[in-house]
Structure formats: C-alpha cells, structure tokens
Amino acid sequence: MNNLWQDARYGLRMLWKSPGFTLVAVLALALGIGANTAIFSVVNAMLLRPLPYQDPDRLVVLWETNPNLSSVYLRTHNEASPANFLDWRQQQTVFEDLAAFHYNDYNLTGSGDTPEQLTGNPITANMFDVLKVKPLIGRTFRPEESEPTSARVVVLSYGLWQRRFGGAADIIGRTLTLNGNPHTVVGVMPANFEFPAPFSQLWTALRFVSDTPPARGAHFLYTRARLKPGVTMQQAQAELDTIAARLRQQYPDTNADRAIRLVSLHEATVERSRAGLLVLLGAVGFVLLIACANVANLMLARATARHKEIAIRTALGAGRWRIVRQLLTESVLLSILGGALGVLLALWGLDLLVAAVPRDFTLFIHGVDQIGLDKWVLAFTLFISLGTGVLFGLAPALQASKTELNEMLKEGGRSSVGHARRGLRSTLVVAEVALALVLLVGAGLMVKSFLHLIEVRPGFDPVNVMTAQLALPGTRYAKNEQLISFYEQLTARVATQPGVEAVGTIDLLPMAGSGGTNTFIIDGRPPVKAGSYPEANARTVDPGYFGALRIPVLKGRNFTPQDRAGTPGVCLVNETFAHIYFPGEEAVGKILRNPDGTNPVQIVGVVGDIKHFGLDDEPEGYLYAPQLQMPSNSVALVVRATGDPANLTAMIRREVQALDKDQPIYDVKPMAQRIGETTTPARLGSFLFGLFALVALTLAAVGIYGVMAYSVTQRTHEIGVRMALGAQGSDIARLIVGQGLVLILIGVACGLALALALTRALSSLLFDVSATDPLTYAAITLLLAVVALVACYIPARRAMKVDPMVALRYE
8 A cells, every 4th residue: 555655645746747748638638527517427327327216126117019100109108098908907817906197287276376287197096006105294095086086186296386485384175166166185296206207296096987998999098017026027927928929819809919018217218228228338438539549659659758767767676567657647638637627527518418407308208407527437436536636647658668678778768669669659559540430420420410300390370379278178168169269269369469471270290299199980991800990190280270370271172160079070181191091082071980981081181291299200191070079178279470470478478368367378489499409319329429429529620739749859860871872852742641641541441440440329310311321430530530540730830841861960
C-alpha cells in the first residue's frame, strides 16, 4: 500500500509538470467517459433498474395473439377480452393471481372551482395484491367493490393528492364526483407508485356486469399476473397454450385463431426502447475507445521523451514490472481525473437531454423520471474510469519498460524500441479511423432516416390546426341524442367565432397514440371462417372533420348532416381499404355488415390515406362511421384557424363551458406539435448519434495529426538529409502525407467492413433507408478521408519548411 501511495504521489507530480499533456488527455477521456456515463444513466433508469414491486421477476403480462389483425404490433400484443380474461383467471393454476385494467378518462367536478379531466385506470380489485404494493394512507380495493351494485370508490395517486387537494390529511372518506358519479376516496398511493404509466392519476374498481356475459369480441383489457413460487415461464406458457386451445374449441366464432403469449413485466416494459438505447450505448463505447487510442498515443510519445528517466531507474535496480506499475498508476490517475470531469459533463448533458424531450412524451416512457446519477451509475463511471486507465496505459507501459540500457544511456542513442512504438502508434491510428468511420456511417444513416421521416406527408394539412379533447360523462349524457346535440351545438358555436375557418370532430385523433378496430363481412362475398373475419381500423367523425384537416374525398361523397340516427347506415373508407378489399372494382356502393350479418352500412365515399399513429405508419385500411349515427362519449375537436391556432384555446374552452360549465377540455395542442412529438425518438437518436460521431471525428483527426506531427519530429534528421541531397518541399510533403494516407486507407477498409457488420443493428431504427445505403457509405468515407488528409497535411507542411542545416544537427 505504501508503494502504491508513493507511485500515486510521483505520478501526480509528473502530470503536474506536463500541464499540456495532462489537459489534452483529461479532456479526451472526459468526453468519452462523460458520454458513457450519461447514456448509461438512461439505460440504467429505463432498462436495468428493477421494477418497484416485490419480487418483480415473478410479474408477467399476458397478451392475446391474432395473426389476422392488420396491425403487425397487435398481432402479438392484442389486449384481452373480458370474457377471455375471466376464463383465464378461472382455469389457470400457475399464478398466485391474475388481474386486469384498462385506461379511462375522468371528469373531476365539484372539487374546486375548475373542472378537470384526469387520466386513470379501472382495475380489478386484486391488482394491488398482484403487484404487492401498499397505500401510503387508507386502503386499496376490497373484492366486493368490483360488484356492479357496490358503492363506487377511488384510490388517488400521490401527485394528484398533493396538486389538487394540497395533501389534505382528511382526504380519506371524501366524496369526489368523477364522470358524474360520486366516488369515495379510500386510499392514496406512495409517491413512487406509477402504474401502469407515469400519467395515471387515480384508480377505480373495474366492475363486471354479473347478469350478462361479458363481451368476448371486445379486446381492451391489459393483464398483470404473479407466478407462483417455483413456477417457470415455460411451465406457465404451456398451461396457457392448453387454455387457449380449449377456448378455440369452445368459442370458434371469436377465438378461432387466438393464442396467449406470456412475457415478463420487465420485458413488456422495455421492449420498445431497448434497441435504440443499446445502439446509443454502443456508440458512446466507440467514442471511449477512440479517446483511449488517442491518450495511448500521447502516452507513447511521452514515454519516448522519458526514455532517459526510465533507463536510469532501470539501471538503479527497478524491475520491468515496477516500471509498468508506475506508468499504469499515472494512466489510472489520468482516467480518474477524466472520469471526474466526465461526471460533470454527464450532469450537464443529462439536463439538456431531459429538457429536449417533450413533457407529454415522457409521460409514456418508463423510467424517464428516474434518470440521474445514482450509486449504480457512479459505480459504472468508476469502473470504466479504472478500466480505461488500464486499457490505454498498458500497451504504452509495456513498450516503455523495454529498455536497452547501453543504447538508451548514450547521448542521442536510438534503439529498435522506437520502431515498435511507431508500429503501435500506427495501429492505434488505424483503429481510431475505423471506429470513427463506423460511428459516422451510423450517424449518417440515422440523420438520413430522420430527414426522410419528416418529409413524409401525413395525408392531411396540420398547419394552423388546433386540437382539444373532451369526454362527456355517461351519467349526464346517457342517450345518443344528448351526445349528438352537444356536439352539433359545440361545432356550430365554434364555427361562427372570429379566426375559425373550419371545425370537425373525431373519436380518436390522429397522432394521439390510440386506435380501435372493427371486424366485418362484405355482402356478396363467400362466407368467411369464424374467427377469421377481415378487420380494419375504425373511427367515427362528423361531416366537418375531413374539411377541417383537408383530407380529400377521392370518390363518392362526404358525410352530411342528414346521415344521422334513423337513416340508412353509411360509412366512408380510405384508399388503402378500397385497394385491399375491392381491387379492380368500385368500393362506393358496397355493403358491409357485422360478422353476425346485422347493421348493414353502405360505402358512400373513399377518402385519402392518413398517417394515424406516426409518420412511419404503414398503410392500413380505415373505416369511418358518421358521428351522428354512432356518437362516442369521447371526442376530439379539430379547429382550423385563419391565423395562429394558439389564439383559439381560450375560445374553445369558453364555448365548451358555455354548454356545460362542468365539462373540461384537455390535451389541447396544435396538430403540428402532435406530429413533432411522434418524431421525438428519431430526432433525439439522430442528434445524439450525430453528436457522438462528431466527437469521434474530432478525436480521430487529433489522433492522426498527433501521430504525423510526432513522426515529423522523429524524422527531422532524415528530412534534413533528404533535403540536403536535393529533395524538394513537395517531395517531403508527399512522403509525410503518403505515410498518413496508408494508415487512413487501412483504417477506412477496416471501418467499412466493421460498419457493414454492425450497422445492421440499426435496421429497426431506420425509416426508408437501408442499413447498407451506398450513398451514405460513400459520402461518409469521403468526409473522413478529407478530414484525415487535412490532419496529415498540417505536419507535412511544417516538414516542408525544415531548415536542412538545423535538421542535420538535430538529435
């Protein structure tokens, strides 16, 4: 220990005596370690941190699967129907318990001056028991509170309790009016409880109607289950396969092609974000490797300058491993200093990263609010700092410890060790170029993908459009006539306001991250096997919707005010629907029905395709039903303004409350902002990849410059001889640049091979761009070659100006 402390003190003195070297090395390492710390903190929060439940590894999610669904994602991630869920719960033997929930909006009225719309979840009474969480105050649900005749109760989130009720100690037992129904507050959950998502603000008891069979064809329940101790995922999946097969036989009309897929809760939580985060972690790992190569080159150059010191220490009895230990100690000290500065850079970078993500977007992402430098992140930083110190310090230390005393102690003596060091330095430059090329290619692909994405036309005109959502409570608006009257009055009032060009409504707004589907049959077609009915996305809209968003009616007609209850059923379909189900024939005039043959509707028009979930949406079939025939309690208002749509917000709220003073609006934002939020992952990914690639390019250029400058210094005597023998400055420049060009070409060749192998991992993150896009590869290779040649040319230019007389005397 005493020897280690002695090495550390000596190392600090040596670093202090070389401030330029120390500063450059620490900055290079800080960039690499800081980037790794920042990205690892995100990975730790979103992928690695255990879920905040007891025994989280035993929590699982059950999805229904259906290969016939139009959505690729829903084919393996379909929600359960209530009837199927109840059968699962009754027939299973591998879970301690099985619970379900769905999402709902609640209008909170009668509690304060302003009505408020809240997002929450109806959950089965056993959900908190499955998760094994306890309330902060009060209690959770009792089994009998899921009965339809029981009194309504509610459990509040900690955030809602603090924000709306000021953390009132007497909150338990208070009555809140939610969607027009009185609910008694029975509990408040802890501050860190976020289920199923950070935006959930309350939970009510999910009530199944006992005297009528729950729907088997309506799929909207999300499930959570807890495995019994000792039961494996494979055993549970085997039993679920048996249950699914039994239900397929019992209910062929609804379950013919349905199976059950079991995944861990952790897997279900992280599956969508894992690929992108691991790619970013790999990218910053490359940045750190390039920084290590740079510092290793600096250490080699410094070791050459210290060859006399090392030779003297060897002559005085220091063994080779004693020399290596001293040099490694200095390397580790450098990396610790770089790590300390890297932590500061990471803190600053994380603040910028979190600020760059829209708040509404983070509410849907698990773990975002946990991003920070906790003990695990700091332990990771310490580990990579120490590992980095050994990584970049070991090779230079081993090279420097190879001493030939007779040669090294001679004034001006040279040895073959210099050739070995030059070879190692050249190898490090090749590695830097190769790694930088991989990062640059990845960044080029990500940026090109993002540019392609934002150039996609969504199928409607989002400019100057304001959107707002509202949910009418079923207690006050129990009849369709009441819903229709409210919507017609509201759109009529808004349409007459100054600055309004057009107004319409839709049940599920584009770019709002939600959707629903309907199955159907087509008149005149052969019968379809039960359970394999065609399915399309379904929306309900009013006559003004398509005009407000400027979605073209390509054939037939739009809805009219006459398409209302009591008139023949009609619908509109989009262009993709017409191509899928009526190829080579006219869709307008065809009749669609429910699978049981009821509710005939005639297609009266074909409208243009739109991107409903995001700009990278694949074309899918859509059915549009008239709001005046099939009204929904929840709708979104779409208002086209003649100017800035933000000026309409107060007016929309005023007109809604003029019709119903207790009716809030929520999620008010311009349509252009909604589109922008859907591109947030691509925007952040391309920006971060581009930033890391720029750092890598800079470090690689500095590394090439350093090696070539060192080479010029080492070959000063040789250059003088060449010039004395008649060589021109241009000849010297070609000699130096040629030496660098060989290293660059080798690095580019290795980098291209590595990029072709590794960038395939980006395929799932790219839009309309191949992971082997030749134009990107060519442009990036040219960019790197130009930068590298400039880094070679600067030392070459200095070599051209060497005075032969001075060079011949140089040792």
